[in-house]
Structures are given as structure tokens and as C-alpha cells.
Amino acid sequence: MRDDPDFDVRMFLPYLLNQAAEAASLEFQNVYKDRYGMLRNEWRVLFHLGIYGRMTASDIGARAQMHKTxxxxxxxxxAERRYLVRTRDDADRRVEHLDLTKMGQKVYSDLRSTARDYDTALVEGLSEEDANRLRTQLIALAARRG
Structure with missing residues (x-):
């Protein structure tokens, strides 16, 4: 393995992606934490149920790339906050179906609206073409994983 003296580790793509993700998500994280006392993983579960409706924990794990614990x-x-309900599957008692409650749907709707506004502010200063290109490239990078 040879060392490349021109390689600047500060330009290492995973490092830059992590820096961008942290910077972009911190302010929004404060919103769901301050308004609803939620942690990041709770927001991610709520987000998936809000988008896709009834799911199992396994479904969420597959879509969100989250560990089951x-x-x-x-x-x-x-569930303790009454944002979702769990229902055992009649055919397989090991499986629980998760659904947002009315209160959970209201929280999701509020945070979705806030996320939309935050997203708009985040790409302010980029052309629509550049913002779309950035989204497309990030989706492509994520799809290459694994």
C-alpha cells in the first residue's frame, strides 16, 4: 500500500458526509426533542409509520437500517407516550404490528411540516437543479451500500 501525499483526509467522502449530516440534522433534532421529548430513533420510527402506515419492527429495521434493539x-x-399502538399478529404471536394513534399522527404531521420547512431552508442558496442533483447523488450513494 502506498501513501498518497496529495490525499487530504479532510476531503474523505465519508468524513464530509458525516459532517454534513451532523450539521444538517442538529437543528431539526432540537425541534423533535424540545417539542415532544423524542430521541432520534423515536423520530425515525414515527417517521416510518407516518409514511408507510402499519408496519412491524422488522419492516422498520429493513427500511431504516436500524438495529432491532x-x-x-x-x-x-x-407506546408509553401513546403515539403508537402494538397489536399482536393472530397468525404469529411473535409479531407485533405497529400503528400510529391519532396523537401520533398529529405529532407526525406537525414534525413533517416542520421538516418540510427546514428542508427548504437547508437548500436555500442552492439552485433547484443543484438541490435535486445533491438528493439524487445521495440516494445513489446510499443504494450502493451493502
């Missing part, structure tokens, strides 16, 4: 803790906290 993190999902389990988030589901427990959201």
Missing part, C-alpha cells in the same frame, strides 16, 4: 426501545417509548 434500538427499534424496540423507540417503540416502547412511543
Amino acid at each position: 434500538k427499534i424496540s426501545r423507540a417503540v416502547q417509548r412511543l
Whole structure:
């Protein structure tokens, strides 16, 4: 393995992506934390149920790339807040179906609206073409994973 003296590790794509993700998500994280006392994983579970409707924890894990223990803790906290309900599957008692309650749907709707506004502000200063190109490239990078 040879060392490339021209390679600047500060330009290492995973590092830059992490820096951008942290900077972009911190302010929004404060919104769901301050308004609803939610942690990141709880927001992610709520987000998936809001988009896709009834799901199992396994479904969420596959879509969100989250570990099952993190999902389990988030589901427990959201259920305690009465944002979601758990229903055992009649055919397989090991499976629980998760649904947002009316209160959970209201929280999701509020945070979705806030996320839309935050997203708009985040790409302010970029042309629509550049913002769309950035989204397309990030989707492509994420799809290459694994």
C-alpha cells in the first residue's frame, strides 16, 4: 500500500458526509426533542409509520437500517407516550404490528411540516437543479451500500 501525499483526509467522502449530516440534522433534532421529548430513533420510527402506515419492527429495521434493539426501545417509548399502538399478529404471536394513534399522527404531521420547512431552508442558496442533483447523488450513494 502506498501513501498518497496529495490525499487530504479532510476531503474523505465519508468524513464530509458525516459532517454534513451532523450539521444538517442538529437543528431539526432540537425541534423533535424540545417539542415532544423524542430521541432520534423515536423520530425515525414515527417517521416510518407516518409514511408507510402499519408496519412491524422488522419492516422498520429493513427500511431504516436500524438495529432491532434500538427499534424496540423507540417503540416502547412511543407506546408509553401513546403515539403508537402494538397489536399482536393472530397468525404469529411473535409479531407485533405497529400503528400510529391519532396523537401520533398529529405529532407526525406537525414534525413533517416542520421538516418540510427546514428542508427548504437547508437548500436555500442552492439552485433547484443543484438541490435535486445533491438528493439524487445521495440516494445513489446510499443504494450502493451493502
